[in-house]
Amino acid sequence: MDEVDAVWLVAGGEPGAERFGQLVQRLRKQKRMSVEELAEGAGLSVGTIRAIEQARRAPSQESGLRLLQLLLPEGALSVEPKLGAGIGQVRPDAAFEDPESGERVLLEFRAKTAGDNRRWSSDKPRATETNSEAAIRRLLADPARVEGMKAALAPLVAVISHVSALADRPASDEAIGKIMRRLNTANEIQLELVESLLYVWERALSSDADEEDRDRLSRLISVLSERQPFPDEIVEL
Numbered sequence: 001m002d003e004v005d006a007v008w009l010v011a012g013g014e015p016g017a018e019r020f021g022q023l024v025q026r027l028r029k030q031k032r033m034s035v036e037e038l039a040e041g042a043g044l045s046v047g048t049i050r051a052i053e054q055a056r057r058a059p060s061q062e063s064g065l066r067l068l069q070l071l072l073p074e075g076a077l078s079v080e081p082k083l084g085a086g087i088g089q090v091r092p093d094a095a096f097e098d099p100e101s102g103e104r105v106l107l108e109f110r111a112k113t114a115g116d117n118r119r120w121s122s123d124k125p126r127a128t129e130t131n132s133e134a135a136i137r138r139l140l141a142d143p144a145r146v147e148g149m150k151a152a153l154a155p156l157v158a159v160i161s162h163v164s165a166l167a168d169r170p171a172s173d174e175a176i177g178k179i180m181r182r183l184n185t186a187n188e189i190q191l192e193l194v195e196s197l198l199y200v201w202e203r204a205l206s207s208d209a210d211e212e213d214r215d216r217l218s219r220l221i222s223v224l225s226e227r228q229p230f231p232d233e234i235v236e237l
Contacts, residue, residue: 005095006103011058011110018055020064020107025053026100027071042066061093061109072096 008016028038035053039046044063051057052067059067068077077096092106183191197220203209204217 006105007092007108008105009108009110010064014058014110016107017058020059021053021055023098024049024067024071028053031071038067038070041070058111059109060111062112064107064109065094068094068096073099 008019010016010020024038028035033041035046035049039049042049042063043066048057048059048063052059052063065077065079076099077094079094091108093109094107095104096107097104183194186194200213200217200220204213206213
């Protein structure tokens with residue numbers, strides 16, 4: 001065809017995702033379908049349908065095509081679209097004719113598989129941030145991934161809290177007695193090393209400690225922890 005087709009880039013943070021959501025909502029209401037009915041037919045959750053309609057989430061190619069197959073008139077959707085004039089480098093995944101406006105729309109889904117729904121427009125680092133900072137920003141922008149991260153880190157947080165509580169609590173007479181019994185059989189070199197460890201620890205916790213002091217203590221703890229198992233109550237968390 002000679003006229004230029006409309007192109008929607010369906011990806012998080014892109015105008016095409018908003019247009020797609022509006023289309024889904026309009027077609028659903030025209031068919032007098034509830035969100036629950038559409039979700040069941042498309043094999044998606046009700047929350048996902050609402051998020052797509054409100055442009056809070058961009059569907060994957062797989063999910064998007066299922067929705068269009070349910071909502072568009074028969075024959076209106078093509079999954080092997082031919083390019084219109086003036087499209088340039090667009091590689092559309094599907095095309096359809098809007099039953100209301102008659103406009104032919106080319107769709108390019110940035111997320112090809114379900115679950116790959118990051119904000120595509122924010123994948124690249126901003127000018128003032130590193131790749132690591134960009135990755136953290138993208139992670140924190142995805143509520144589902146944040147919740148998953150919280151669940152995964154829960155055992156570690158519990159361990160850190162337990163260790164922190166032990167560090168704030170003075171050693172018991174029983175613990176001191178156990179160490180003293182072992183020191184009674186130690187040689188001069190072992191005692192010097194124990195004294196050095198205590199010095200490094202005290203230095204790292206002092207008010208004038210620098211990054212090198214804290215790093216030295218961290219490395220020492222890391223080495224010692226390889227040989228020293230956590231208490232039973234920590235391992236069970």
